[in-house]
Amino acid sequence: MPDIISNLPHNVIDVILIRMPCKDAVRTSVLSKKWRYHWCRRTELTLDESLWNREDLNPTVRFREIINQILTIHEGPITKFTLDIVHLKRSPEIDNFILFLRNHIQDLVLHLPLGIQYTVPSTLFTCSQLRHLNLYFCSIYHPSAFEGFDKLISLELCGVSTSSELLESLISHCPLLEKLEMSILEDLDMIEINAPMLKLFTFSGDISSICLKNVPRLVEASLIGDIEQTESLDFAKIFESCSALEQLSLNFLNSEFIAEEGYRVPRRLPVNLNNVRRFDVPDILLVESYKLSYIICLLRSFPNLEYLELQVVDEDDSDTDEDEEFTEESLQPETLSDLTFNHLVEFQLGSFKGGTSEMQFIKHLLANSPVLEIMVINQQFLDEEPLDTREKIFNEISNFPRASPKAEIVYKDFS
Template identity: 30%
Template sequence: MHFLSKKNVQEFTLIVRIGNKYHSPHHLFTFQQLRCLELQDCLFHPPLGFNGFEKLINLDLVRVTFDPSIFTNLISKSPLLERLRLRCCTNIDILEIDVANLKFYEFIGKTKSISFKNAPMLEKVTMAILGRRLLNDTSPVCSNFPKFFHYMPSLLELDISGAILEYLIKGGLPEGPPTALNNIKSLNISSMSLRNAEVVSSAVYLITSCPKLQDLTLEFYQVSVGDIVEPVVELLRAQSSSSGAVKLQRVKVNMFTGLEMEMEFMKFILASAPVLEEIFIWNCTLYLFRSCKQMIDDMKEFRGASPNVKFTFEEIDMEGGYEHEEDM
């Protein structure tokens, strides 16, 4: 490292494979030409007087321990930063993103509050909360929807978990959707619970508020027959005659079992998307409550806004080690 400190190092990766956390080498903080930094399983503690990496473009931290104030200072002194990934790092009570040149942002971890203060160039956001919930977040007076999306007008791709949906709906849904949703073309919602009417309402609002949405991916939490929640079914039935996903072309659904709540959600999708071309669904055979053919036949009976949707259902047998695919 001492040798490297005398060179114009632009890319540096440190991946620690030992059990205990490894302190990031102090010579790292002398790399003033650094553009790409990737750290994994280590402690990040800059020395006093550290002025950041002013040429840094890409920062990737995985299971890195740091003082949240140090992280905030690092970000504020990286004016050229375009890509930021934080995965399973130190809990950050208040997560604020104020990076003018940021284009890609991924956060997987725990936090109490999320806000984007300044992200005019941000095109892709991936966010998931570990443990499914924000840490002890209290319900705000006003909706979190506009607060979350207000400062990212260039957003094209959004990948969020069900816990983020729970956070967004706190304070209620705004009458008018945030303008940041106007350009989203790809939406991925993972670990979504159909047992929670508020989460389902938030998902429906988000899907129908993206007028340029083309690709939608959904992943449902595993449910059982006894999990059917009548308010959710009623909510989805009320939405099934509405429109909104006017440019949606492709839908992929993971962990689909065929229960009533899931079928009603598909009915809503089919009724909302006049140019829909393809629906791809998959799950493990073990978790299916009905056959692939039966589910596809039922979906084809729904009143769809698009007449020529192709249904593909992939069934994976974990015990037998084979895949079965139905096309209709």
């Protein structure tokens, strides 16, 4: 009976191996002489703790052995490489391996050990074929001779250590960059994002340090972070060239907004962002505060908004934010007086508890949304209230005037 496995064509074996986890692909070397070194031609490799997850092995030593084995016996190019060693206690040398990858690598992921800040070798910045680059927990300092990644379309930097100047330079030297994700743990100076092809931008850190200087094609942005000084948060700079922006998610986390005496948040942006259709605010306290003032400033500047989602923080916790000037005051009608939602179709309100400010916002929105079709209210926390209390709240909302004859109010529990 013929040995079917041993006689498979090389191209078929290649397809099989590339669809298998790296560890299992290596194990196929015992199948036959024909398979013994076939895994060494894989163009895609992933090295993670599954390869050395044995109690009798020192992980760092085993990792070094695997790297040396690949350098010795691998044939042909590697176009996609993922290294995930975040749980190693030490960061092994990977400089020679980056050098080995340099000429052909297109997709590179380096998840390096936490808290060690390994400095990636300058060789990385000579990988001219890179299209996707993902760096976790390392230091990056590109050489002065760096000419750019002229094929890179996505860049993810998480927990990296660098300077504002080098970060700006790196981004501006990626002319085809479409997707940029950054999680910056340290305080940096203002970073101007110059990426004319950028479509998706995700940022976690000090939001006030970001200036979207040249992003005419940016469609979707997510900003997450803390603000130390309220007056440093200048949305006019942050959204300086976002004329194409369609979706925005903004999360101030647990920022305690502190401002100099007499400071007031601008009522609106200098220029309306007419293309914004969706606005998500995952964490907002609906009391008069600097946070809410910034959200309302943006709402006034999104005249064509179609979808709005607010995830409300419990109003009962408001006394914990002692630094917010207006924290103890409920939302007043005059605060919302010039806020309209002429194109709003759907509104979602999360973590609803029936507080005064929540009810005021719902009432205003229903009265100023002429094309609203659905308002979805998450009543998960309201379920804790007595039945008569819930019925009273529901009845009050149902009696609010509605500008849209189609407006439907739906109560859901998303728990």
